[in-house]
Amino acid sequence: MNILIFLSVRSYRKTPSTFYFLIISITNIIYILINLISRIVSTGFLIDLTRTSIIWCKARLSLIGVFGLISFTCSSLATIDQFFATSPNVQLRRWSNIKWTYRIILFTILLCILYAIPCFIYLDISPNTKTCLVTNNAYNFYLSLYSLSLISTFPVIIMSIFGYLTYRHINLRRILMRQSADRQITRMTLIQVILVITTITPYGIQITYNLITTGIYKDTDRIIKESFSLTIISLLTYVYFVGSCYTFLISSSRFRRAVKDHICFRRRRAQVAVLIYPIQERIVFRN
Structure with a gap:
């Protein structure tokens, strides 16, 4: 629904923040189709292609990484854009420009694709466990840092800071700020900030805990509890990928x-x- 609305309403296509929302909506749908559906098929029907097809093993996790990173990056960029768009400073408001948005999105997509290349190289099916995993220990550690920084910490910090600054701009300018339609876009962005913080922060905490306790001995009971906790927190992150439409309906x-x-x-x-x-x-x- 998000894609349909953002494509059909011309003013949405020409507004930087809502164009970011369009890209977010597209990447979120692809992410859900690749990740969630494959998990449902694997768990519910016991059909796991990542155990039998090396191409799907490499492609699935690489694509999940690419589209997840694009989505979180665009969410951060949309918040930064609203900071510029609501600024009382004319020079800063000029930074909210649709032409720059096109270039930034293109650069972001290319950068995320480059990130996926080593992921595609080092993923393989283990001959012992028959599971899809990273075969390089150094890159495996890098992936943990990537999940902690680029997927959770940086987006949450950036969106918190610029979301707060945008809120201050709104309070400073009040009714004189802009047209009603633009104020609604600002509300949509701020609600998106809340959605990201509430759904992604627990995931960042879980990854931090895993990194800290990497060298610690864990008994079976603790491993089961940690696995259950990770499953619940991972499911919570899906709320971000499917919840944008509802937040936009609420806020605008x-x-x-x-x-x-x-x-x-x-x-x-x-x-x-x-x-x-x-x-x-x-x-x-x-x-």
Whole structure:
């Protein structure tokens, strides 16, 4: 639904923050299709292609890393853009520019693809356990640092700081700030900040705990508890990838109206089709 709205409403396509939201929505859907569905198939139907196909083993985790990183980076960039867009300083407001947004997104995508190259190289199916894992210990440690920094710590810190500064700008400028539509985009961004912080912070804490306790002996009971905790926290991160539409519906009456218009338009088209079809049948019958 997010993609449909952001593509169909011209002002959304031409606004830097909402264009970031469009990219986030696209990457989130791809992330869910690749990650969550494959997990459901693996757990529910016991069909795990990562154990049998080396190509899927390499591609799945590499693509998850790419699209996850693009999504979190664009969330951070959308918050930074709103900081510029709401600033009382004219020079800073000029940094909120759709042309720059296109270039930044292109650069971000290329950078994330470069990140995935070593991931694709070092992933392999273990001959002993028949599981898909990283075969290089140094790169495996790097992945833990990557998850802690680029996926959790940096996005949370950046969005917290610039979200707070944006909120200060709103309080300073109040009604004089901008048009109502732009204020709603700002609210959408701030709600997105809250969504990221609440869903990703626990994951960062879990990764930090895992790094600290790497060299510590753990009995079976502790391993089971940690595995259960990681599963719950990992499921919580999915709320970020599927929750954007709901946060936008809550925070923006304009977005709700656009969704309602599209739903009503589809219903009207369906009703017209139902009415036209019998008429066409009668005409053919008479002829």
